[in-house]
Amino acid sequence: MHKVRVSPSVLSGNVCVPPSKSAAHRAIICASLAAGKSLISPVEMSEDMKATINCMRALGADITVCDGFLQIDGSNVFSVKNADLDCRESGSTLRFLIPVAAAGGVNVTFTGKGKLPQRPIDVLTDRLPQHGTECVTNGGLPLEINGKLKSGVYEIPGNISSQFITGLLLALPLCEGDSEIKLTTDVQSAGYIDMTIAVMKEFGVNVESTENGWIVRGGSSYTARSFTVEGDWSQAAFFMTAGALGGKVTITNLLPDSTQGDKACVDIYRRFGADIKEENGSITISGGMLHGIEIDARDIPDMVPALAVTASLAEGTTIIKGAERLRIKECDRLFAMAQGLSRLGADIRETPDGLIIKGVRRLRGTELEGFNDHRIVMSLSTAAARCDGDIIISDMESINKSYPSYFEDYRALGGIADVIMG
Secondary structure, eight states, X not given: OOEEEEEOOOOEEEEEOOBOHHHHHHHHHHHHTEESEEEEEOOOOOHHHHHHHHHHHHTTOEEEEOSSOEEEEOTTTTOOSEEEEEOTTOHHHHHHHHHXXXXXXXXXXXXXXXXXXXXXXXXXXXXXXXGTOEEEOSSSSSEEEESOOOOSEEEEOSSSOHHHHHHHHHHGGXXXXXXXEEESSOOSSHHHHHHHHHHHHHTTOOEEEETTEEEEOTTOOEEOOEEEOOBOHHHHHXXXXXXXXXXXXXXXSOOTTOOOGGXXXXXXXXXXXXXXXXXXXXXXXXXXXXXXXXXXXXXXXXXXXXXXXXXXXSBSEEEEESOGGGGGSSSOHHHHHHHHHHHTTOXXXXXXXXXXXXXXXXXXXOEEOOTTOHHHHHHXXXXXXXBSSOEEESOGGXXXXXXXXXXXXXXXXXXXXXEEOO
């Protein structure tokens, strides 16, 4: 793995964020479940996108990768009896496709790499056997599933990961009878479920909300169509941090009424004291007198690394809570950010579900661990705006998971980032 040397610099200018990884996952799956040809655009060929594309191909979908878009024909999906699905490091791919493959009656072996084999899937493996699907696992990956998923009532917690709910929502229309998903706890990251329902509707499948869940009508058919993938609010957060720390960055390709939960970062940066102007799908953010705030991260866990960098340079104390799920991501992100920012001179400590950060005026340069986690590497790079020396971050290639062109965009804004050998 290579390292990246990031030198002190202030970012300014315009950046077009890549298409939403979350929306693209859902659109690729819906299109692959539809007979006929769909066009999905734009698509950034990150490692997570490649995982979902290759898994749907293994299930029988015909997917052609073109310059910036995908042509997908799902006429032959589930035409195979057996498949090996390598989900790489993509939790979305794995958790979405366990129920989908089960609904297609395909015997599948799921594998992955990095931390994915240890990430929890018991919400599904404990429930699918009650509905016709045998799950063979020692607690993680590899996972083997056999049998065809049946409709019924699915009681499921909403406070572990919305990805399990999305997987069931995508799969249950393929079953013969109607199904109901009943939440046994309050739901977290509800915006991602709203996105799933919205994308399904675009492909001709409707979901009915109930007081504590959803009704999914069986025997429904996904319909092929052209689908435009909106910009990614979670990737915008890195450049919002850069702007808030003294630059002036205009971020384009953002949908103002997006269902992405991470759109909440706009209000959070405003609360920090950053100057934000919104206009026609773009946001311009520049620095102000930043001050500490309290952040409930239950619905925006992916934002925490970028927000932690901002908090480390905001006057006063910031308390981030409700982020315990970050301990089971690509790495323990609470630990990783606490360690990295502390090494840079920040006043930061972990709590069981978050971080307590007392702002300082400046940070220092040093060498940092990237933990093979795309969000850790990208977040720490933004700290260079207020550093007195170079930051060297390991595992630079981890950005390929979600945003391969991140450092190209970083440099285009005036950032100084050079690849060095590991």
